[in-house]
Amino acid sequence: MVTIADYGTYETAWCPGCGNFSILKAVKEALTASQLEPHQALFVSGIGQAAKAPHYLNANVFNGLHGRSLPVATGAKLANPRLTVIVESGDGCNYGEGGNHFLAAIRRNIDLTLLVHNNQVYGLTKGQSSPTSEEGFVTKAQPGGVASTPFNPVAVAVAMHAGFVARAFTGLPDHLSDLIQQAIAHRGFSLIDVLQPCISFNKVNTFAWYKKRCYQLPSDYNPADWGAAIKAADQWGEQIPLGVIYRNDRPPFEEHFPVLNQGPLVGRDVDRMMLKEIMEGYA
Amino acid sequence: MNRNSVNLLIGGEAGQGLVTIGQILAKSLVRSGYSIVVTQSYHSRIRGGHNTYTIHAGADRVIAPLETIDILVALNEETMTLHRHEISPDGIIIADEAFGISDDVSLRVPFKELAKQGFLNIAALGVVGSIIGLTEESIAGTMDKFFGKMDQKTAEENRLALSNAFRWTTGRSVSFSKLPPVSDPPKRLIMNGNEAIALGALSAGLKFYSFYPMTPSTSIGIALAGWAERMGSIVEQAEDEIAAINMALGASFAGAPSMVSTSGGGFALMVEGVSLAAMTETPVVIVVAQRPAPATGLPTRTEQADLNFVLYAGHGEFPRAILAPGTVEECFHLTYRAFELAERYQGPIFILTDQFLADSYRAVAPFDVENLSPVSPGSDPASSSSPYQRYALTDNGISPRLLPGISMQLVVADSDEHTEDGHLTEDLTVRQRMVEKRLKKGKGIRAEAIPPQMEGDKRPDLLMVSWGSTKGAVLKAASQMRHTGKNVSTLHFSQIWPLVSEQFMDYLQGAREVVSLEGNATGQLAGLIRRESGFLIEKQILRYDGLPITPEYILRELTK
Numbered sequence: 051m052v053t054i055a056d057y058g059t060y061e062t063a064w065c066p067g068c069g070n071f072s073i074l075k076a077v078k079e080a081l082t083a084s085q086l087e088p089h090q091a092l093f094v095s096g097i098g099q100a101a102k103a104p105h106y107l108n109a110n111v112f113n114g115l116h117g118r119s120l121p122v123a124t125g126a127k128l129a130n131p132r133l134t135v136i137v138e139s140g141d142g143c144n145y146g147e148g149g150n151h152f153l154a155a156i157r158r159n160i161d162l163t164l165l166v167h168n169n170q171v172y173g174l175t176k177g178q179s180s181p182t183s184e185e186g187f188v189t190k191a192q193p194g195g196v197a198s199t200p201f202n203p204v205a206v207a208v209a210m211h212a213g214f215v216a217r218a219f220t221g222l223p224d225h226l227s228d229l230i231q232q233a234i235a236h237r238g239f240s241l242i243d244v245l246q247p248c249i250s251f252n253k254v255n256t257f258a259w260y261k262k263r264c265y266q267l268p269s270d271y272n273p274a275d276w277g278a279a280i281k282a283a284d285q286w287g288e289q290i291p292l293g294v295i296y297r298n299d300r301p302p303f304e305e306h307f308p309v310l311n312q313g314p315l316v317g318r319d320v321d322r323m324m325l326k327e328i329m330e331g332y333a
Numbered sequence: 334m335n336r337n338s339v340n341l342l343i344g345g346e347a348g349q350g351l352v353t354i355g356q357i358l359a360k361s362l363v364r365s366g367y368s369i370v371v372t373q374s375y376h377s378r379i380r381g382g383h384n385t386y387t388i389h390a391g392a393d394r395v396i397a398p399l400e401t402i403d404i405l406v407a408l409n410e411e412t413m414t415l416h417r418h419e420i421s422p423d424g425i426i427i428a429d430e431a432f433g434i435s436d437d438v439s440l441r442v443p444f445k446e447l448a449k450q451g452f453l454n455i456a457a458l459g460v461v462g463s464i465i466g467l468t469e470e471s472i473a474g475t476m477d478k479f480f481g482k483m484d485q486k487t488a489e490e491n492r493l494a495l496s497n498a499f500r501w502t503t504g505r506s507v508s509f510s511k512l513p514p515v516s517d518p519p520k521r522l523i524m525n526g527n528e529a530i531a532l533g534a535l536s537a538g539l540k541f542y543s544f545y546p547m548t549p550s551t552s553i554g555i556a557l558a559g560w561a562e563r564m565g566s567i568v569e570q571a572e573d574e575i576a577a578i579n580m581a582l583g584a585s586f587a588g589a590p591s592m593v594s595t596s597g598g599g600f601a602l603m604v605e606g607v608s609l610a611a612m613t614e615t616p617v618v619i620v621v622a623q624r625p626a627p628a629t630g631l632p633t634r635t636e637q638a639d640l641n642f643v644l645y646a647g648h649g650e651f652p653r654a655i656l657a658p659g660t661v662e663e664c665f666h667l668t669y670r671a672f673e674l675a676e677r678y679q680g681p682i683f684i685l686t687d688q689f690l691a692d693s694y695r696a697v698a699p700f701d702v703e704n705l706s707p708v709s710p711g712s713d714p715a716s717s718s719s720p721y722q723r724y725a726l727t728d729n730g731i732s733p734r735l736l737p738g739i740s741m742q743l744v745v746a747d748s749d750e751h752t753e754d755g756h757l758t759e760d761l762t763v764r765q766r767m768v769e770k771r772l773k774k775g776k777g778i779r780a781e782a783i784p785p786q787m788e789g790d791k792r793p794d795l796l797m798v799s800w801g802s803t804k805g806a807v808l809k810a811a812s813q814m815r816h817t818g819k820n821v822s823t824l825h826f827s828q829i830w831p832l833v834s835e836q837f838m839d840y841l842q843g844a845r846e847v848v849s850l851e852g853n854a855t856g857q858l859a860g861l862i863r864r865e866s867g868f869l870i871e872k873q874i875l876r877y878d879g880l881p882i883t884p885e886y887i888l889r890e891l892t893k
Binding site for chain 1 (some may be wrong): 364520521522523524528532535536540543560561562563564565567568569571572573575576577579580581582583584585586587588589591594605606609613699700702703705710711731736737738739740741742743744745746747748749755756857
């Protein structure tokens with residue numbers, strides 16, 4: 051029986067009141083509810099305040115480079131498909147620096163959960179705009195306001211028929227934890243874009259701002275309906291829908307490799323007779 | 334006059350099938366017991382341009398590409414114009430009679446009478462095969478195997494073109510002496526450098542390979558992709574080189590021996606990942622197949638100008654090894670060794686090759702793949718301390734490496750400076766210890782460095798210093814000079830980092846004159862030798878026009 055205590059408690063480097071605390075708690079609850087033992091999980095993260103999260107629980111961790119957690123996670127999952135792989139990083143890491151990997155991971159539909167702490171600002175580097183910052187958002191680096199329109203990760207993921215696309219808000223932690231459980235259980239790529247306030251550097255998209263706008267999709271909403279999902283994904287501004295916005299049953303990437311039917315690559319012998327045969331093909 | 338070897342060049346446009354007949358000819362030669370060195374020179378395009386496929390073949394072992402052409406197979410008129418001056422005094426040109434040349438060394442062939450359009454290259458293959466002394470049966474057998482399954486009509490046209498060409502040639506009196514037959518030829522493989530790298534990687538236990546296509550490295554991926562299912566390995570074409578190296582690190586972290594390959598520009602994108610491999614202490618083999626740069630440079634030509642780049646790539650200070658194969662055999666063995674080093678020292682290990690060697694087919698003895706033990710990734714969880722510390726401080730800097738998900742132990746790796754248990758830290762005392770721990774591994778790598786290979790008199794009049802793919806050309810040039818009574822030796826590096834000066838200082842100091850030979854414009858190895866040993870090599874022979882260094886090039890430059 052896995053309990054939340056198995057995941058430990060650590061001192062963090064986050065600002066008091068940061069949305070990261072709610073996400074960390076929801077992650078631990080979801081892992082416990084999924085009855086996953088710490089050694090069965092691998093967290094891969096990049097760089098940013100969000101990317102520190104895996105250091106604050108008990109699990110296997112690869113804390114890599116800014117923007118590069120998805121490829122590391124992809125390699126690790128292919129090498130050992132038995133690992134439950136969770137990528138946890140921020141909006142800058144996943145949607146900015148790692149944008150190409152975000153698109154490629156959706157296309158592959160590799161079985162992992164991407165948990166994006168999306169606070170629409172760069173926290174670790176002290177308040178520059180992020181790919182999801184709203185147009186006109188003023189920072190020290192963008193004193194005239196952000197001139198680009200924000201990236202909508204949920205709409206992009208739905209447009210690309212990602213396996214599982216959800217949006218959550220740190221003000222609804224139980225809902226978030228439930229979504230994480232569903233994402234872990236989903237076989238294929240899962241995105242959870244988690245809206246969270248940055249109390250230090252985002253004075254526009256505050257807790258109150260999100261709370262006023264976020265609403266849970268109604269129970270008769272059908273996430274298998276791609277047309278409806280595109281509409282829901284595009285909704286932003288006065289009303290922001292939360293929940294599973296889209297899902298499908300595309301086969302996960304790993305299924306395309308028959309070699310993985312036998313489990314992890316580690317510890318497999320080299321078939322030397324086959325290697326000899328291949329080599330002799332060069333005669 | 335009898336000849337022991339022949340240098341033949343097939344030239345034409347891309348799309349004329351010159352690589353096809355070059356390959357079939359090279360394979361037929363090897364099967365008939367001859368030794369070969371193939372040089373491929375091509376434009377970065379799919380149709381048109383001027384491309385050449387050169388085979389230096391001999392009854393005795395040949396080791397280097399040659400410039401002087403004995404047989405020029407001109408599939409277009411441009412080939413004659415460009416290469417006429419390279420033909421040896423007893424050489425011949427094989428060309429279509431339609432080209433209307435009246436040169437007395439030419440064999441004017443009525444190709445259109447011998448083969449239908451689309452099969453003219455096979456007719457040319459028949460003519461040249463017949464002239465050098467291969468049998469029609471031997472070429473036909475190679476051709477069938479080369480093309481594999483194809484429709485019967487095409488196969489018949491191929492055979493007809495070959496047969497007509499043999500009949501036509503046999504009816505001429507061609508003043509060109511054939512190669513002597515080789516009796517009882519030993520079993521030989523025909524393989525290029527990149528294929529040998531792929532095979533060496535599998536023999537070492539490669540389980541994961543990711544890449545983004547880039548000439549001249551791509552054929553490693555093509556070979557591995559073709560074998561992946563049979564060998565139980567995974568090959569993934571990544572979205573970019575950054576993803577390729579990060580994927581390989583993820584796979585390696587999770588226990589799959591991993592490799593990436595690229596060329597200079599792609600490697601530039603991987604560089605941050607090199608530093609990540611070093612910091613997280615994750616084994617990875619990185620193949621850099623050089624081509625002329627900066628930037629896009631000459632995509633399909635050769636150069637040795639990325640030595641410094643690979644040596645210094647990656648921010649921060651950390652150990653690495655750079656292996657630079659000089660032959661197809663070394664491509665195999667040094668790749669195997671790279672996996673051993675990567676696993677033992679848990680970091681980035683490099684193979685530095687180039688377009689010339691990547692594309693150069695050679696006859697090689699079969700490798701002993703049955704008796705090479707693959708690397709065993711990770712340490713035994715049973716013998717690790719609990720709780721496990723991924724970066725435990727040890728005398729030699731090497732920490733036991735457990736793999737995530739294989740035992741109950743948790744494995745934490747971090748790109749930040751970290752404590753022994755893998756968590757990020759800003760404790761500056763820990764920082765200092767971790768720097769020292771990583772650098773300690775460099776001592777082990779250094780102690781295992783492959784010494785440079787010295788051939789010839791220990792106190793020569795002239796010592797030629799070289800590295801990587803120029804090996805054959807330098808050995809050949811030295812041997813030719815010895816035939817003329819000169820006291821010449823060679824010192825060849827197939828590992829260029831770490832450079833251990835005690836291994837070669839006596840040789841450098843014992844020679845009356847030292848000359849370095851490199852395929853770059855600034856003498857990068859010579860510079861590195863100076864930095865590491867203080868020895869200044871004053872005379873340098875350099876080549877940076879995109880072509881490989883040849884024995885003729887060396888001899889010309891030495892007499893300047």
